[in-house]
Amino acid sequence: MKLSFKIAGLFVMAAAFSSCLKDDITLDPDKSTNVIEFKNPSSFVSPSGSTYSMYSKSFDLAPEADYAITVSYSGAQVAPEDITVTLGVDTAAVTQYNAEQEEAFDVMEPNLYTIPATVVIPKGQRTSQVLIKVKPSQFDFAKNYVLPIQIKSASSGIVSGNFGTILLALKAKNIYDATYESTGYVYHPTAPRAVHAEKHMETVSPTTVKVELGDLGGSGYFANVTVDPKTNKVTITPAAGAAGAPYTQFDTALPTPYTPQWDNASKANNTYDPATKTFYLRYGYMGGNGWRVTEEILVRH
Template identity: 35%
Template sequence: MKKYLKTGLMSSILLLSFLSSCTKEDSVFTDGGSAGIVELELPARTTSTVYAVKSLSFTAQEEVDFPVSINYTGVNGTPSDVKIAVEVNNSAVTTYNAASNTSYTPLPNELYTATSNEVTIPRGTKTGIFLIKLKTGSFDFTKSYALGITIRSTSSGTVSGNYGTGIYRVTAKNNYEGSYRVTGWFFHPTAGRAINAVKTLSTTGKESVSAPLGDLSGYAIEFSINGSKLEAYKPLGSTPTGLNSGFFTADQPGVSPTWINNPVSADAPGKGPWVVSTYNNSYDETAKTFYLAYGYVASGGSGQSSWSRQIYEKWVKQ
């Protein structure tokens, strides 16, 4: 019995010694099972994607900061100042396009500046910043830009095999983009109804946006903002084209012999509050508010006097 107890005791001591040595080795830098890994801060990627992709949107202006975070895994941060060599690598965008059947445009050199290609993560911390300045005010809004970024080397730790290179989709948004509380009325010969919803204006250009049409799915319009005036109406999606849709410049109550509304007590277009003198296709910059009056007919239109679907809307930015 003593022999067995002695043998068991020795085995336990050896096991504890082994576990202790492992704990001391792993506790210096351990984060999810990885130690001292230098990586770009990116969404998780799968084995089927060559690089992880992160999408970011910036206000369109002369220059805007784009801070790219670089992380050093570990419970206590870096053991000393870590110097990391990082650079824009737009060949990665080309590689990603070929592998993923996408068509991102590598951001041209004249549209960005990297402030430095060396990033320092100070001792005891976990994150450094690779700062890029984007000239978003000069972006071509018809293109889908992307930047490839690669960590080339590190003075301590190991560059991540999964997140050492990443793709950053960068888009510019104008000052009008955002969520709006939209109220108004959708006049229809047989199905008039109130509009009360939160809708989104999306950037299409430096001074232009797209908007959902009324409460219809798949219908939209585009317009530009010139001071207080809304101009350059354009139908999108399923919205009828040509003379079949557009902005109103006058009230057109005579288009339809009936305007059946829910509730039935609602006014007709051109009556009560629903007048183009109020909903005058304008923008109030101080109140961040749009007033819209537009309409359409499915086909055979000859201009606004033929549009039997008429929408009056007030958009207030949230």
Template identity: 30%
Template sequence: MKNILNRIGLFGVAALTLTSCLDEDPLFDPDKTTGIIELVEQAPLVSVGSIYPLNKLTFESVPSDVIEVIVQYSGAYDAPEDIEVTVEVSPSDLPAYNEDQGLSGGDEYVMLDSDSYSLPGGGNSVTVTIPKGEKRVVINVDVIPENFGFDANYALPLKISSASSGVVSGNFSHMIYAVIPNNQWAGDYDHTYSGSLGSGTNTVHMSTIGEFRTTSNLIGVYSNQTIIEIDPVNNYASVISVSGLGNATNYPENYWDPATKTIHVKYDVGSRTMTETYVKK
């Protein structure tokens, strides 16, 4: 599955309401603007205001997949001419990002192993062309998700090093692609719940956040994130915490049934008690 979430209108020219005397030149003239050359994020950015934007992309454990790196000409118009853009791997972005975000130890992002990805042509940089009259070109970076591990936070940092025309973006000339292998519990579930927050059924999506942990919306209704961990030795399922409510206390009957791919949990969090069953689709 190609990991791409198309962004609509990133850095589209903002509509400005300007007041001036009729005999003055307008403060903003789209005919005189120069297009911005940038990389487009593929998923909601992890943190706002960081030194570089970071995307988290999840992958199934398969022999091959791609990261679609989108290079965009942003402006009022399409590219006025063929624009050559060079994108290169930028390893120094990772320690800079870690320092900016105060990450250390196991929380730091580290460089994806070179045998787990390949730019077109096999080098550390690639030059592509945004054709005249268009706005985008896509670079397919081949990756090998079955090589991804849970032992570190692996990422591929890229940057635009040059463009033959336009202005290279000051905010989105760099992009960090954090790659996360899906664990076996990630996916969609038929969900039944009862307890202090009511009862019902719905569909819940669980996302990988570690080798044995997933996160999902509280009872599939609220935006609070429920972290569930499965013990691989005895299949005990425990709710670690619910964001905004604190750590959870679990009941002994909790378990993961690998035969039916079902998670059974009962837990207390704050003053609430919930019983939930998740059946993987």
């Protein structure tokens, strides 16, 4: 009796394991079944275990941009004939991803992209490229766009259960969005210190980027830095949900009782130099026992 229970248990485990595998898997590559799927197109951003894989891509703020992705006949064999792959979008995939991951991504509106209806993987080949056209200058910066591209069908072969639909998180980036080298100083009543780090300034709007305040990003301190393209003067405000708000910028001098503590303090006048792609910042917030002020010069890599 005990033996029969053990055998039954093994069958249940085996069935459960096989049900988790969407695509046919074999230990012998020469006997594996090919599947038609999307190859990883860019940076992978979805967490492990997601039903759908998400990839992130940013575009310069231009009227139109191309995004090339690849459809693959994946496995041991090449395509035995021309395979016509029909493409489309699966908006339900975004709804499911949002529910699973507690996110709030927006399905990209059809007027913002163009995808071909079909693509052909030629006989004897393994891949074919799909050219997606997007319109970054028309993106709404208040939205988190996702394009859920799907292989709807194929003239022959098996469509992958794992990568037959992928989610493309697409963003537009302004001219200030980049990685910068930050050098400066944090004025603090009890913990003054120098700052030297690499920082990414991330697009918020066509003229605004988000950046870590001093060295306090790990504690939730982030600022929105907005450039006036006509004057190159900078306005600094707390980023959405940032700690320590409100923030105050000091264009001409440090607040009392501070005095300059590094060589380039006088340059931190809240401006942007487009010729050198450099930000000169001085701003801070009031803490329980006085001002905390960051002066820094950020030079684009």
